[in-house]
Amino acid sequence: MPDASNPSPPRFLLFEYSELNPNFRDNPHALLDPQRADRPVEHDGMLPAMLITAYAAGRETLRDPDLSRNFNNAAPNNPVIANVRRLNAAVEAEFGRHDSIVILDGEDHTRVRNIIAEAFLKRAAAMQARVSEIVDARLDALSGRDSFDVVADYAAQIPMRVLGALMGCPDDSLDDLKRWTEAGQVAFDPTKSAEQEELALDGRRGILGHFQTLMAARRADPQDDLVSDLLAAQAAGAPIDDNEILHNLFAVLVAGHLTTSDLIANGVSLLLDHPDARDAILATPALIQPAVEEILRYEPPISFTARFPKADGQVSRCPYHAGDALVVSLIATNRDPGRFDAPHAFDINRRPNPHMAFGAGAHICVGAPLARLEGQIALLKLFERFPNLRRAGGTSSEWRAVPGVRGLVRLDVTV
Ligand code: HEM
Structure with missing residues (x-):
């Protein structure tokens, strides 16, 4: 723990431990391990925020019902949150x-x-055959090629098609929805350019406009999809208004695309680096289930999540003020030696595996069953189709410089 008699200079923790820092991207654990050991909970030296790297403190924070997840409760001088607020405010007049x-x-x-959750999970549970079809079609599209980029050519091609089928978005809208969603990944980046901000804003408008039109169409003529299910639930008396349906459709789409794409690509990368694990999965396909859990623990696609206290308090005796962002580093909690034996070992037989890749508490990821299904099918089928898949010579992993995201820029392979 810090020595109060010998205070160290203030540190910009939320930059140092974010994907904006190239050293952090290259090897986050070289920075996070000593941080978690010495200062498992520490207040940022400059921002109204606290960084939590220990598993127990992180879990306790995410499960605390008195903490808010609404960034409107964040201190106004938090530049990261100011960004998201600005994006939301810019579309509010038009879209509520x-x-x-x-x-x-x-x-x-x-x-x-x-x-x-009721409507979404019912649909997700029935998606296995459709996800398999979508994955097979992507693999067919790759056949005959000597090499490809796993990120752009495979992983990122799957989730939007799955979401489109589940939600009811027409096929000819999927390219736009994908582009708009990807433009929005800079939402939490305080260093984004004016041009990136404009694209993110256009994307937000595009997605919300798309769902506004789709809701009107499905209200007039219901189909076999999530949008129709939610409108039917509302008509049958479920307490949800049009604005809530619209913004939750937006949230499901945006939360379900890059996260799952990154799970798939991170999984390919890990299994290429661990051929024994890949061979074990090919010999015993049921191992793909614990393997995906280990991939989620080892390289969680969402690297942090946050809560906002409405009153002063403390986590593990570290005091915070109302409005501070309590930032839980999922990438750190998932490698806490206090919770996981040999945390830096990639072990697809690890059981139990109580990782926090999907968060915890009331806001735990609602899409987790679909993400798991997509991850399992996409990884198993890829290695079954291309058993000799290798990293293309001379390439190393480059991670995206997007705060809160643990995802690869590209992953070139030969078949
Ligand atoms: C591997 C893929 C995914 C990862 C790593 C992931 C991760 C997360 C995390 C960390 C949270 C915040 C939890 C918290 O703060 O406690 C979250 C929430 C959420 N996720 Fe996911 N997610 C994934 C896939 C999906 C998919 C496929 C969907 C939907 C299609 C989805 C929809 C949501 C929604 C709507 C929330 C907000 C839930 C709430 O606040 O009540 N996610 N997810």
Whole structure:
């Protein structure tokens, strides 16, 4: 723990331990391991924020019902949150308040999440055959090629097609939805350019406009899809209004694309680096289930999540003020030696595997079953189709410089 008699200079923790720092991207654990050992909970030296790297403290924070997930409760001088607020405010006049479960708290969160989760999970549970078809079609499209980029040519091609099929977005809208969603990944980046901000804003408008049109079409003529299910639930008396449906459709789409694409590409990269694990999965395909859990633990696609206290308090005796962002580093909690034996070993037989890649508490990822299904099918089928898959010579992993994201820029392979 820090020595109070010998205070160290203030540190810009949220930069140092974010993907904006190239050293962090290259090897986050070289920085996170000593941080977690010495200062498992520490207040940022400059920002109204606290960095939590220990598993127990992180879990306790995410599960605390008194902490808010609504960034409108964050201190106004937090530049990261100011960004997201600005994006939301810019579209509010046209598309209403951002009432998604991502930021709702308490009773409103429970009310809306129950309705969204019930409809979404019913659809997700019936997606196995469709996901397999989508994956097979992507593999067919790659056949005959000597090499390809796993990220752009495979992983990123799957989730939007799955989401389109589940939600009811027409095939000819998927390229736009993918481009708009990807433009929005800079939402939490305080260093983004004016041009990137404009593209993110256009993307947000595009997606919301798309779902506004789709809701009107499905209300007039229901189909076999999530949008129709939510409108039917509302018509049958479920307490959810049009604005809440619209913004939750937005949230599901945006939360379900790059996250799952990164899970698949991170998984390919890890299995290329661990041929014994890949061979074990090919010999015993049921191993893909614990393997995906280990991939999620080892390289979690969302590297941090946050809560915002409405009153002063403390985590593990480290005090915070109302409005501070309590940032939980999932990439750090998932490698906490206090929770996981040999945390830096990639072990597909690790059981139990209580990783925090999907967060924890009331806001735990609602899309986790679909992400797992896509990850399992996409990884197993890829290695079955291309058993000799190798990294293309001379390439090394380059991670995207996007705060909160653990995802590869590209992953070139030969077949
Ligand atoms: C590997 C892929 C995925 C990862 C790593 C992931 C991770 C996360 C994390 C860390 C959270 C925040 C939890 C918290 O703060 O406690 C979250 C929330 C959420 N995720 Fe995912 N997610 C993934 C895939 C998906 C998919 C496929 C969907 C939907 C299609 C989805 C929809 C959501 C939604 C709507 C929330 C907000 C839930 C709430 O606040 O109540 N996610 N996810």
